[in-house]
Amino acid sequence: MKHFANISLVIACFNMNREIHKTLYSLSKSYQNFEGEIEIIVVDTGSDVAPRLEELSYLGENISVINFPSKYPSPVDALNHAIFRAKNNLIGVFIDGARLASPGMLNASSQASLLYENGIFTTRNYQLGPDLQYKSLDSGYTKKIEDELLESIDWKVNGYRLFEISTPEQLSSIGEPLLESNAIFMGKHLWEKLGGYDPLFISTGGGAANPDLLKRACELPGTTLVRLDGEATFHQVHYGVTTSSVATAFANLKQASIEYIKVRGVPLRPIDLKGVIFKHGNDV
Amino acid sequence: MVDYLSTSLDLPSDFSTSMRFDSYGIDSVEAVIMAGVMELEFGIQMEPRYFFNDPSIEGVIAELLKHELIVKE
Numbered sequence: 001m002k003h004f005a006n007i008s009l010v011i012a013c014f015n016m017n018r019e020i021h022k023t024l025y026s027l028s029k030s031y032q033n034f035e036g037e038i039e040i041i042v043v044d045t046g047s048d049v050a051p052r053l054e055e056l057s058y059l060g061e062n063i064s065v066i067n068f069p070s071k072y073p074s075p076v077d078a079l080n081h082a083i084f085r086a087k088n089n090l091i092g093v094f095i096d097g098a099r100l101a102s103p104g105m106l107n108a109s110s111q112a113s114l115l116y117e118n119g120i121f122t123t124r125n126y127q128l129g130p131d132l133q134y135k136s137l138d139s140g141y142t143k144k145i146e147d148e149l150l151e152s153i154d155w156k157v158n159g160y161r162l163f164e165i166s167t168p169e170q171l172s173s174i175g176e177p178l179l180e181s182n183a184i185f186m187g188k189h190l191w192e193k194l195g196g197y198d199p200l201f202i203s204t205g206g207g208a209a210n211p212d213l214l215k216r217a218c219e220l221p222g223t224t225l226v227r228l229d230g231e232a233t234f235h236q237v238h239y240g241v242t243t244s245s246v247a248t249a250f251a252n253l254k255q256a257s258i259e260y261i262k263v264r265g266v267p268l269r270p271i272d273l274k275g276v277i278f279k280h281g282n283d284v
Numbered sequence: 285m286v287d288y289l290s291t292s293l294d295l296p297s298d299f300s301t302s303m304r305f306d307s308y309g310i311d312s313v314e315a316v317i318m319a320g321v322m323e324l325e326f327g328i329q330m331e332p333r334y335f336f337n338d339p340s341i342e343g344v345i346a347e348l349l350k351h352e353l354i355v356k357e
Contacts, residue, residue: 169311170311170313171309172309172311176309177309179314247332249316250316250331253320254316254319254323256320257320257321267292267321268317269294270314
């Protein structure tokens with residue numbers, strides 16, 4: 001009996017050459033110890049130096065790089081373009097390609113998808129470093145310090161040690177209200193029903209497109225929110241939308257909040273739905 | 285403003301305006317989301333320090349009063 005579902009991964013990339021290679025390494029079959037097929041689509045939205053396919057050959061044949069510059073600073077159109085050309089039935093999306101994956105993420109989402117056909121498979125968001133990065137950068141945290149931290153735990157050998165050098169983005173525990181998940185996995189049929197991310201979210205980094213997607217998915221009749229316990233993504237510092245300085249993070253998040261109210265007519269709030277907690281073959 | 289914030293944040297009916305946001309499970313990201321809500325609803329320019337000096341409803345209102353962005357009725 002087959003114990004896995006093949007997965008397509010869509011990874012958004014913009015000016016993160018240092019980070020994207022680590023992210024992709026963390027999603028490789030060997031790192032994930034994954035028996036199924038993995039298709040990886042990197043969608044670059046106009047980087048100064050976009051990743052080149054020949055640099056990524058170690059990931060195997062099922063990788064492609066799409067260059068999709070957008071007229072907006074949002075990756076939403078580019079992600080949708082990639083999502084709807086993905087070939088596997090289970091599709092995982094990273095709206096921010098600067099996130100390392102924990103080493104059981106693909107097995108967990110794959111196994112869970114065999115139990116929950118209409119599952120929305122979520123992971124918790126962490127940020128590498130001693131504090132949330134918009135704060136730690138103001139205190140002198142740098143890419144070099146982060147590289148040393150990563151080296152200190154030998155993350156390529158044991159990715160679960162990433163938890164030791166990271167900070168959770170949300171205060172809540174697993175099972176409590178959830179604002180967003182990066183990565184998020186769903187069956188192709190659900191991505192199609194949702195129409196992917198809403199292209200009305202045009203602000204930097206997609207604004208609130210990712211929490212909006214999660215909320216709409218959970219509101220679809222018959223879906224189940226599945227929280228992958230013990231799996232997470234870990235944001236690498238790249239001076240991004242909400243992880244640069246206090247002032248920049250505040251301005252971008254505030255803009256995302258305003259854009260959300262304008263699009264949806266209500267304030268953005270976390271999803272208050274316990275869902276199912278899933279851990280390596282067991283659901284609670 | 286207090287009513288609007290408590291409704292927007294789904295705070296319990298017996299909440300205290302002096303309690304820190306995090307004691308209600310509201311983290312810094314949600315606090316900033318609230319800043320956007322307030323900016324749109326009340327037409328005032330919100331700054332990070334209004335939220336982080338004293339992260340409570342009372343603290344935010346005190347900052348807004350101090351910077352004369354709102355007036356006491």
